[in-house]
Amino acid sequence: MTMYIILINWTEQGIKNVRESPKRLDAAKKALGDMGGSFKDFYLTMGDYDMVAVCEAPDDAVAARFCLTLGQAGNVRTRTLKAFPEKAYRELIGTLG
Template structure:
């Protein structure tokens, strides 16, 4: 399954709510991902531009997008940024495939 890395921010309202009633958001994220056939690999609270980072597996981009849209629609998170990640083995395969097709590719403006 593809691996996704998502960063995001909690809304001010979500932070106020968690101050009153602290909770482990990894559990909620795991349940959400399970509904689309995915799996939470790791959930981290972070310092800096984003409040959290999660690493997850999902069957495909459509299912991961569904989970992200559901989370974003909850009004508890904002500024979601997701990156698709490849293992080093998958990247090696991509480089091998690129080496086969690269000689036939003409760069823009190239002759």
């Protein structure tokens, strides 16, 4: 499985209904699970982003579909980073000439 770091900000709609956010998180976890992925970690953050999720998905298409699904609801906007775990990082660096 591929790891993704998803940077999340509430929209106007999302912050207006922030009390519903935990229920929306539960629904997002279920949606990603139904697509074959999972949440590994989730954080409420301070700074440029409101939340950060660390997720696994079978491939880029599933990750994209998941983020598009979140966006359709209108409560959050996302930025997604494909993440290479340390082992893959070391292997990749080891191949450099």
